[in-house]
Amino acid sequence: MRKQLSIIFFSATGGTAKIVKSITAGIGGNYEEYNITLPANREKGITFDASDLVIIGVPVYAGRVPDFLIDFFANVKGNHTPAVFIAVYGNRDYDDALIELKDTFERNGFIGIAAGAFIAEHSNTLKVGTNRPDSKDLDAAKQFGADIKIKFEDSDAILQSPKLIVKGNIPYKERMSAPPIAPDTSGDCINCGICAKHCPKGAISLYNFKEVEAANCVRCCSCIKKCPVQAKSIHHEVFNKITRALIDSFSTIRHEPEYFL
Numbered sequence: 001m002r003k004q005l006s007i008i009f010f011s012a013t014g015g016t017a018k019i020v021k022s023i024t025a026g027i028g029g030n031y032e033e034y035n036i037t038l039p040a041n042r043e044k045g046i047t048f049d050a051s052d053l054v055i056i057g058v059p060v061y062a063g064r065v066p067d068f069l070i071d072f073f074a075n076v077k078g079n080h081t082p083a084v085f086i087a088v089y090g091n092r093d094y095d096d097a098l099i100e101l102k103d104t105f106e107r108n109g110f111i112g113i114a115a116g117a118f119i120a121e122h123s124n125t126l127k128v129g130t131n132r133p134d135s136k137d138l139d140a141a142k143q144f145g146a147d148i149k150i151k152f153e154d155s156d157a158i159l160q161s162p163k164l165i166v167k168g169n170i171p172y173k174e175r176m177s178a179p180p181i182a183p184d185t186s187g188d189c190i191n192c193g194i195c196a197k198h199c200p201k202g203a204i205s206l207y208n209f210k211e212v213e214a215a216n217c218v219r220c221c222s223c224i225k226k227c228p229v230q231a232k233s234i235h236h237e238v239f240n241k242i243t244r245a246l247i248d249s250f251s252t253i254r255h256e257p258e259y260f261l
């Protein structure tokens with residue numbers, strides 16, 4: 001593919017990053033990486049042109065694109081720039097996240113050429129989407145990248161390709177409002193600061209790692225999954241209720257990736 005490849009992804013617990021990188025491996029060649037997981041990497045906008053190909057990957061939060069990414073995405077501009085949209089969800093559903101991602105970027109000068117929905121372990125619990133993306137998912141993502149490369153090897157194919165259609169509804173499903181919920185920190189905390197360093201919202205104080213700003217926490221569970229001594233956990237009744245419902249309905253079924261090409 002004679003395009004300069006760039007990847008943009010948000011990935012608090014690593015699932016989206018794995019999928020986007022496998023697709024990239026399937027396309028092959030060099031690429032520029034914009035990992036926008038940390039707030040510092042969402043400060044400056046990015047501009048692309050028609051010689052670029054951009055893969056954009058986000059996790060699905062409540063069936064939508066995470067709301068705190070929308071302001072940053074307004075500053076990612078294309079100019080007839082081909083793009084691949086990827087939504088990664090926790091084995092429940094991706095609802096309207098993929099169509100919202102596509103609409104957001106197409107409004108900004110990108111031309112959608114392909115899109116996909118993939119599955120990762122659910123942030124709330126190891127029991128839903130357990131160990132995903134697994135090797136089958138990653139092979140499928142790589143093959144999807146190879147298919148994109150073959151289909152769009154020639155730039156004319158991009159111009160001639162019919163408008164991309166993905167699954168999802170307009171209007172998008174209402175964003176869910178949740179009470180402020182933040183993880184608790186047990187006495188096992190060793191003050192290593194890994195949680196604060198990796199918090200995608202900067203919600204954990206850099207001076208007191210036990211202090212979490214609940215209004216700013218998005219319950220991505222990065223701190224819980226990265227803590228080396230399992231000192232962080234969420235005990236809020238709303239969170240527990242949602243998690244129990246997820247386990248009841250989605251722990252024993254396996255959704256498979258979907259492709260729009």
Ligand SMILES: Cc1cc2nc3c(=O)[nH]c(=O)nc-3n(C[C@H](O)[C@H](O)[C@H](O)COP(=O)(O)O)c2cc1C
Pocket residue numbers: 010011012013014015016017059060061062063064088089090091092093094119120121122123124218219220221
């Ligand atoms: C606030 C929040 C809302 C979520 N909503 C959904 C959802 O609607 N459907 C779903 O299947 N997974 C949902 N998930 C799970 C994530 O989409 C899934 O774990 C994701 O792939 C994690 O990506 P990452 O590992 O790149 O951070 C949600 C996770 C969080 C934190």
